[in-house]
Amino acid sequence: MFRPLPFFIGLRYTRAKRRNHFISFISGTSMAGLVLGVMVLIIVLSVMNGFDRELRQRILGMVPHATITAAYGELTDWKDLSKTVEAIPGIEASAPFIEAQGLMTSRGQVKGAMIYGIDPKLERNVSILPEHMAAGSLDKLEPGKFDIVLGDILARSLGVAVGDQVTIVLPDAAVNPAGVFPRMKRFRVVGTFAVGAELDSTLAYIHLTDAGRFMRYKEGVEGIRLKMRDLFEAPRLAWEAAMQLPGQYYISDWTRTQGRLFQAIQMEKTMVGLLLTLIIAVAAFNIVATLVMVVTDKQADIAILRTFGASPRTIMGVFMVQGAVIGVVGTLAGAVLGVLAALNVPEIVAWIEKLLGIHFLSPDVYFISYLPSQLLWSDVAMICVASIGLSFLATLYPSWRASRIQPAEALRYE
Template structure:
């Protein structure tokens, strides 16, 4: 009964029915709860956005840019059909295709734009790239001999539309490979436009492999490189080195880590920074629990002394103050999780609304996407809740232990 009365008194003090003397203590307790709430919510939202960027990196950017490439530095790769078939039989390889890559210029009327011209085999390109998902008009898999597909930013700069005749200026190299000849002009019909919000929009020009071979003077079995799609993009470099041993040509081995690896590393670095910073915020909020409980113990020494004289065990007093601190943490965690989950599920729409409201999109032209992605992962929520409770438990141990050290004789004697 005495313990029940004591707990009831503590609940009334925490819920606002308190005198002016312990008003500051109640403020510190509520501040710690709010701090935990904000920390948990921010961490859930931030991790969801980071997960969203990583998901878009894999399913959007890495589905289009080359995951693995073998590029011939000097002489072309011969007999590409046989080598493509051999590569497709290797472990972890889900698709292979040939290509011819050369830097050139795209011209329409008086406008010029530097582009990376890629000659691709339409029947095989879909095995290594999802570029068809972002193509308007003719798809890459339907590319004709006299067609060209350009990135959206290239088409906008040239002011070219589907059906227009676009001229490609392709550099020619002398047979000895020591000098550049006058570029060859090839006029093709703009059959499609790629719009994916990434670097391909401003650099890529796709033409038929046979057309590229004829312009560069290659025969039908010669290409400048072979491209792979693998089943694990995060092991692409290791797979590239191992699979590359199956072809005898002298080639440079390249994976997406070389071209896009810095972006992936930035995402992981931001994830680490978010973990550290937000957990420090939660730790500060937990320290406020320590402060509030220490002051609570000092104010209630008389009550504690009376309980001890009436037979209350130290374990009971310890559990009482631990439960009080954990209650503060529990309220913060539950509300923070609720707020964080709601924001994480709607952050993309909120970002779009704010961008439209201010008429500016900070992601436009900076990253490979122009929206704020979000992917809520239950394990992130679990880790956040567990770590927060662990910090809260550590925060309550010292003040609760101090409460058990109260000497009834000294306190009641004074």
């Protein structure tokens, strides 16, 4: 079988036992550093992808992908508008809403909240709310009964449960002969939801009809919320929808309300990735030290090869192969370990928590109680290419130095 001479000799040098055990130690350290760096980088990026996925599914599953509201007054023809926008490719569904900020009071507790008037039947088409009910049901919101569904944290803060009463106070004063009084109404709690995010402490839902009466809407609604097939297309599709509707409207999308949060996550992922890449870079520089010492140790062998007619290019190839083998083996081993660990991060963390008797992510503090992980093969490929690339670059200088050795100088004292 044909094997190029540099490849054959380079593999022999890689497998051979060295007289200098320190060189073997440095070589093993370099490979272990690559394994550790690649493995840790895959695990960390997978965990950050998992957090990004959870935030996207939970927060963007509750907040509107986009909204269309009337420029002036109410949106009275929202049913016709919904049919128009749902016909646009990329927009999956729409639902009407009425929004207000207010105070909730119960048993001496006062909390601020965003109150949404919704149609329970239409809301399930644009929100994940029905799938995250902790108690009760969203379908129990019936018109005219003034029922309410609260976030789990908000309900606990007010000290209420299903069947209890809460009073909503709106910042809209009414003047009557007895004086100036804020608008208020008592609602009965028929359900609580828990999506595991900060939204659990700030959101409340009532029926659209009750919201219209309480907030003094005559016939219409405040606007319609849209659900996109691809949420990253929300700005373009919302603008396209507004252009096809008669009249003047205000449009908004999730990039304006929640965009900074996801930009921060992406920036953190990028910065952590760059910092952890330094682990791979350090291991690659160890390859430089390994090959420099190997070149010094193999000067006599290099001189003999040159005497037999080996060209400087052949000598350079020998040591490039040796360094590349360290890089490829270390990278592949780290990738395999990293992929296996990333696919089982929740189970591994749960086992460690059980072993140590601690809980890393308390549900009272964090929006999820487990460590999520989402392995992206594009990340694995990028990490492997970067690791092998750095390892290859690390072989250039020692290999070039080996190719410059003169046989006469190397054999003078042999």
